[in-house]
Amino acid sequence: MAEADGGDGVAPGSTSFYPPPPAVFRRFTEENLLWLEVLRRERASAPADWDAVSLEERRAMQHGLLERALGKSDVAGAELPDFDLQLALEPPNVQWVEQDGGYQLFGQRWPIPETTPTLEELGIPRMFPPDPFDRNEALQVLLRTLLQTYIELTSDLLRPVQPYDVWLLAPGGPSGPPGPDAPGGGAPGGGSPDGAPAPGPDGAPAAQGGYWVTSTRIKDRLKHVENTVINTQYLINQLRPVQARATLEMLLQAQIDRRRREAQLLRRRSAAIREELARIDMG
Numbered sequence: 001m002a003e004a005d006g007g008d009g010v011a012p013g014s015t016s017f018y019p020p021p022p023a024v025f026r027r028f029t030e031e032n033l034l035w036l037e038v039l040r041r042e043r044a045s046a047p048a049d050w051d052a053v054s055l056e057e058r059r060a061m062q063h064g065l066l067e068r069a070l071g072k073s074d075v076a077g078a079e080l081p082d083f084d085l086q087l088a089l090e091p092p093n094v095q096w097v098e099q100d101g102g103y104q105l106f107g108q109r110w111p112i113p114e115t116t117p118t119l120e121e122l123g124i125p126r127m128f129p130p131d132p133f134d135r136n137e138a139l140q141v142l143l144r145t146l147l148q149t150y151i152e153l154t155s156d157l158l159r160p161v162q163p164y165d166v167w168l169l170a171p172g173g174p175s176g177p178p179g180p181d182a183p184g185g186g187a188p189g190g191g192s193p194d195g196a197p198a199p200g201p202d203g204a205p206a207a208q209g210g211y212w213v214t215s216t217r218i219k220d221r222l223k224h225v226e227n228t229v230i231n232t233q234y235l236i237n238q239l240r241p242v243q244a245r246a247t248l249e250m251l252l253q254a255q256i257d258r259r260r261r262e263a264q265l266l267r268r269r270s271a272a273i274r275e276e277l278a279r280i281d282m283g
Contacts, residue, residue, distance in 0.1 A: 019106060027088050036085045038069045050086075058084055119234060127231040135235050142235070146228045153221045169210045 042065040043050065050058065059082075066080050097103050102111040119126050127145070128138040 024088055027083065032081055032085065032089060035066065035081055036089050039065060039085050042066070042069050055084065055087075058087075062086075116237060119231065122230070124227055124230050124234075127228060128235065135239060139232060139235055142228055142232045146225060146232070149221055149224050149228065153218065153225070156218050156221065166213050166215045167210055168213055 039062060050061070053061070062085060063080060070078060070080070098112055102109050104110075127142060
């Protein structure tokens with residue numbers, strides 16, 4: 001997906017999984033880099049609080065400095081850049097990023113220092129006990145929960161379509177939905193056989209003492225699957241340091257085994273060479 005170009009020639013953001021490079025790369029030409037060097041020299045001779053002024057004032061100051069430098073040279077008719085050279089071509093100040101508390105990357109804000117948001121901060125219900133607990137056991141429980149919910153969801157999808165399949169009682173109404181012989185019975189909604197609901201006036205319950213409403217069972221189970229997956233990913237991310245240590249141990253063990261094999265090979269070759277030298281001396 002192409003990025004929309006902002007007024008300053010810089011793309012404000014990208015919604016693509018594989019976004020193109022920032023549009024600012026087009027400004028890194030040899031001519032603009034030379035103008036940046038000229039601006040740095042002119043700023044050294046004319047100190048000013050460059051960072052305390054607005055963007056428009058910075059551009060005006062930059063234009064004046066470059067025109068002054070252009071008047072000192074023999075170059076005539078050169079076209080001055082119309083954008084902030086330092087803002088576009090110089091790397092960002094790391095101190096500013098730290099003071100801001102984060103940075104933007106592909107449309108997502110990353111805090112400094114990087115922290116993993118908790119489930120409570122994400123608005124996701126916690127589906128495992130508080131610390132301390134066995135994360136392996138918790139992951140197995142979440143896996144079984146996910147499989148059971150998936151089976152129930154599949155069973156719901158195989159059922160006939162029931163747009164109004166939950167009977168809500170009206171105050172003082174009968175204890176159950178109307179039968180096929182009752183007025184409006186025989187179809188969810190207490191109305192026509194096509195299943196249309198028959199509420200009373202202004203959305204009040206129908207005269208038979210209740211009304212049918214759409215069940216949210218499938219939506220609730222889909223949400224439960226989503227919450228289970230997020231909880232599983234959250235626990236797995238907490239085990240990343242354990243995975244890193246195990247991977248490091250595996251790499252170190254592989255290096256030790258390789259060095260032992262090489263040492264044994266050197267010993268065998270050395271023994272063979274000594275035997276050959278001894279045989280030559282005896283001859």
